[in-house]
Amino acid sequence: MLSRNLAIVLLLAASGTALPVVADIAVIVNPANSTNLTTDELTRLYTGRSSALAAVNIAESSPLRGQFDEKGVGRSSAQLKAHWSKLVFTGKGTPPLELATEAAVIEHVAQNPNAIGYVDASSVTDAVKVVLTLN
Template structure:
């Protein structure tokens, strides 16, 4: 019985931790964007004046973001960008190492956008989309 209870608790805790609210952020003066625009921007499609920044690979917030916005897993995203680079169609967004680095970069770079966990949002950035 104790084993079953432990398994149930562990299952619930993993579900809760996977439900982090990811938000796309911009400088405090940034305008809101649509989910389809965000997908295009983060996949390097179309011509956008916005400059996307990514969190490092294997970051759970990055995984959650791409699952919700681009509908791509980490492996699919890696394959996508490998093909884009190989064919000369584009390069992946620049990477930052943490939520603090993302906020600093987005706040100080003109037309920059990125994503972080909603809990990390402060007055230095503006939430422009909640996917």
């Protein structure tokens, strides 16, 4: 019994090192927000085609940012930056606010009824509501 548990632990440890750790990403809104969010609408919010909610990003230095750009918006970070530079340098849009940490994103979303953000699914607290989980 013990040896079988040990085998499972070893197996998990092995898989953990062999594969990059890619966490589920929770898309979060203010608890007061009753939005039913689709992935399509999420893309629209993070590409500036919708301003129904005020999107916030986590800083580029966080690995979560690149994962969200791919999974949530369907573009690489470089492609999204090229997209936003089209809007910025024609005065047509301002990219989402960037916050340094997941805690700052949770705090911002908890305090702004109109805000939308994302954090690692394991970081979610009661202060915010999860509307989508990307995996």
